[in-house]
Amino acid sequence: MKNLKLWIRIVSYILISIIVLILILQNSSIVEFKFLGFLFSAPLVFLLLICLFLGFLLGMLTILLIYPKNNA
Numbered sequence: 001m002k003n004l005k006l007w008i009r010i011v012s013y014i015l016i017s018i019i020v021l022i023l024i025l026q027n028s029s030i031v032e033f034k035f036l037g038f039l040f041s042a043p044l045v046f047l048l049l050i051c052l053f054l055g056f057l058l059g060m061l062t063i064l065l066i067y068p069k070n071n072a
Contacts, residue, residue, distance in 0.1 A: 024048050 027044040034040075 020052065 031044050032041045
C-alpha cells in the first residue's frame with residue numbers, strides 16, 4: 001500500500017511538472033508590466049517562473065506557520 005501511494009505521488013508530480021512546462025514554453029513572448037511605478041519588459045516565461053516560485057514559497061511558509069515542529 002505504501003508503494004502504491006509513492007507511485008501515485010510520483011506520477012502526479014510528473015504530470016504537474018509537464019503541465020507547467022507546457023504552459024511556460026507556450027508563453028515566450030516579451031511583455032511589459034508596471035511595478036511600483038516602474039515600467040519593465042521581460043519574457044512572459046520569466047514572469048511565470050517568478051510567480052510560480054513565489055507561490056511555492058508562500059505555500060511553504062504558510063504550512064510552516066500553521067504546523068510548527070515540536071522540538072520537545
